[in-house]
Amino acid sequence: MTRKPKANLEDIARETGVSKMTVSRVLRGGSGFSDDTRTRVLQVAERLGYIPNRLAAAFGADQASTLVGICVPRLTSGLFAHVLDGVDRALTRLGYQVMIGCNNHSAEDEEAWLRQLISWRPAGVILSGRHHSPGTVDLLRNAGMPVVEIWELTTTPIDMAVGFSHFDCGAEMGQFLIRRGRRRIGVVGAMAGQDEMGRARRDGVERALAQAGHPVAAAELLLDTPGFYAGYYGLETLLSRAPGLDAVYFHNDEMAIGGLAYAQARGLRVPEDLAIAGWGGMEAASVLPLRLTTTVVPTTAIGKLAAEGLVARLRGEPVQDVVAVPTRLVPGQTV
Amino acid sequence: MTRKPKANLEDIARETGVSKMTVSRVLRGGSGFSDDTRTRVLQVAERLGYIPNRLAAAFGADQASTLVGICVPRLTSGLFAHVLDGVDRALTRLGYQVMIGCNNHSAEDEEAWLRQLISWRPAGVILSGRHHSPGTVDLLRNAGMPVVEIWELTTTPIDMAVGFSHFDCGAEMGQFLIRRGRRRIGVVGAMAGQDEMGRARRDGVERALAQAGHPVAAAELLLDTPGFYAGYYGLETLLSRAPGLDAVYFHNDEMAIGGLAYAQARGLRVPEDLAIAGWGGMEAASVLPLRLTTTVVPTTAIGKLAAEGLVARLRGEPVQDVVAVPTRLVPGQTV
DNA sequence: CTGAAAGCGCTAACAC
DNA sequence: GTGTTAGCGCTTTCAG
Secondary structure, three states, rough: OOOOOOOHHHHHHHHHHHHHHHEEEEEEEOOOOOOOHHHHHHHHHHHOOOOOOOOOOOOOOHHEEEEEEEEOOOOOOOOHHHHHHHHHHHHOOOOOOOEEEEEEHHHHHHHHHHHHHHHOOOOOEEEOOEEEEEHHHHHHHHHHHOOOEEEOOOOOOHHHHHHHHOHHHHOOOOOHHHOOOOEEEEEEEEEOOHHHHHHHHHHOOOOOOOOOOOOOOEEEEEEOOOOOOHHHHHHHHHHHHHOOOOOOEOHHHHHHHHHHHHHHHHOOOOOOOOOEEEEEEEEHHHHOOOOEEEEOHHHHHHHHHHHHHHHHHOOOOOOOEEOOOOOEEEEEOOO | OOOOOOOHHHHHHHHHOOOOOHHHHHHOOOOOOOOHHHHHHHHHHHHHHOOOOOHHHHHHHHOOOOOOEEEOOOOHHHHHHHHHHHHHHHHHOOOOOOEEEEEEEEEEHHHHHHHHHHHOOEEEEEEOOOOOOOHHHHHHHHOOOOOOEEEEOOOOOOOEEEEEOOHHHHHHHHHHHHOOOOOOOEEEEEEOOOOOOHHHHHHHHHHHHHHOOOOEEEEEEEOOOOOOOHHHHHHHHHHHHHOOOOOEOOOHHHHHHHHHHHHHHHHOOOOOOEEEEEEEEOHHHHOOOOOOOEOOOOOHHHHHHHHHHHHHHOOOOOOOOEOOOOOOOEEOOOO
């Protein structure tokens, strides 16, 4: 398997009868050459099927890297899929290439990925969450490249941040449940001890309920990844331990939908007997027989803003270090 | 913004009192150095916070690239998210880095992405589908790197292929519907004229129904991306034109679930009045009040097999050029 | 077991 | 408007 593409600048230069440098200038669309030269260079490049070697370009001239890395907790989450999509569209449009990573909610995995990424000397990096290993922070400070932390907002970013407060999401839903007259409220979580952001949402709801004088009545903290099944069985377990609940706040929409399925299978009336609240705003949530009460998160926008902020910084344009995006509690028919 | 990492091989060599070459050998875990040298080199590298420059490595020695590109039709599809996850896990484990791309079901977008990718001299590439632009095929042939085409199986791959037949998925579901006594069967599609593979499934179901003597009774081909809403309104439109249908085959599970919601909102009994069949096997489909009848596709496995095949080829190990993965028609409660 | 030399393809800096 | 020179950090090759 020979991996040597045929043509390089030198080949084009030889055929055209100019120097490598002139060819380089033409191909990068700069200035400093005649129209005639331009045309000839372009023709020869086309004929030779020239493909630039960005490895060489980025290596020779530090500036030239257009590689951007993005690391998310899970690739299979619908929410992060949309974040990725926002990032990818913006970055592709701006002429960058996207390297992905998945940290499995582990700071060590994130650091391992970042170490690999940095060895490619990327132009910048987008990370999820605000908790990183000391090693990660070190690497980033030394690399001296733009960094955007997304999803969970931090007011003291390594460099830039785009996100919202998970704690506030939880608190807002807690207050909403109270306003709707719920008093014995349970919580079903997932990925116990792993997902800092799910944890923040639970902290938020706990705080709100405690302040209202009706602290969380029961909590079921699963180890599983948050999916439909987990929601189904999570609610089953929770109710077996705390039968009298009148509302449950789920880790996310997928679990809430699973919980809803369980409630209906069990013959519970929703929301009369039991209110169900989710988080995230997946499309399915609004088309179920019962529209789910949930918090909608602007996933694609976060990805887009992160990508654009990163590129703005690269270009030396002024940027806002911390961008708070709004989430929206959308009352459905399940609370 | 200074982007120059501090230490390089030369720095380590100087501090350790050996040559660059020896440092390089140690760091890459080769042989040809004493234990003592090894220890000292490792210590100094650690102390200096050395991070290899793979740009230089890959550039200098063609072999060394560990970049692999993967391009999918849509980043926001749950199915492709799992494919991506399978690819990412396998590739990360094997020491590769993943560059993503999204072709929006457009051969031109795919080619544009590929051109960018190739300029980074990747080790290999994974594409979705078997239809590519002539330019794409050209680029690939000249690049001389491993290529895996996934998702829709082709028996004449550019290099390797991992997938299944969408046509057969449709045909199988068509036969199943017939066996279940359905006779007036409709179809709801999406991304008309764009998604070759959804098209193949429709062709399959059409063929099967025609052969059974009960050709497709009505079809609604939407332009939209296939989501819950599209399924909801797609069914509404279809039924308004063809009221007497007794079964509908949807582009995918999301749309089928949307359709199910419409049927229920409309007061239709499923499956008595109307059977609903999906495709894909999303998790939600099996936890709804009614388990959806659908075809389950081994998404993660496809990603994993594609990645492993690619790496096997890179390593010169024997590989099977065409790998057919099985799909499974799972009867639920909606047919 | 170790080192020296050459070169990968490109671009910045400077000269003409 | 165009060319020359030097060098990015690494690995391959060959010499000891």
